[in-house]
Amino acid sequence: MSKKTTDDAYDNQVQLDRRAEREGRGRNAEWPSQIPSRGWKDVLWRVFAEVNEDRVxxxxxxxxxxxxxxxxxxxxxxVSIYGFVADPQTIAEHI
Structure with missing residues (x-):
């Protein structure tokens, strides 16, 4: 198993950006309802990648x-400060 490097993270981000720029991904959507399912899939992948990268x-x-x-x-x-400040009779009533 090889360790992941910054270059690997950069390559993954480049691949995600290229995938998101494709037609039919809702890149120019003005409202969330205008994003097609492919676009939502891209959003979820980017969120997952960022969460892993930032170690949330x-x-x-x-x-x-x-x-x-x-x-x-x-x-x-x-509790200790309350014991010092409060009246012993009041503490006995609470117990």
Missing amino acids: MLIAAGAAFYLLLALFPALAAF
């Missing part, structure tokens, strides 16, 4: 991981 799924997974990693210590800090 990896970034989303990292953001979700760090959000969850930071959520529990923040919750513990909030």
Whole structure:
């Protein structure tokens, strides 16, 4: 298995652009309803290629991981601060 390079990504983008320039792809459409099914197929392929190139799924997974990693210590800090600030009688009523 060979590694993908920037040249491979460029070649793939060139192929997608050539395919999209063909007649009957809806390149000159003014509204989404004017794009034929072939054009929508090209749109989906370009979106898929861009998502893979930009590593959207990896970034989303990292953001979700760090959000969850930071959520529990923040919750513990909030409960601790509430314990210092609130009246002990009020805390006993909540429990």
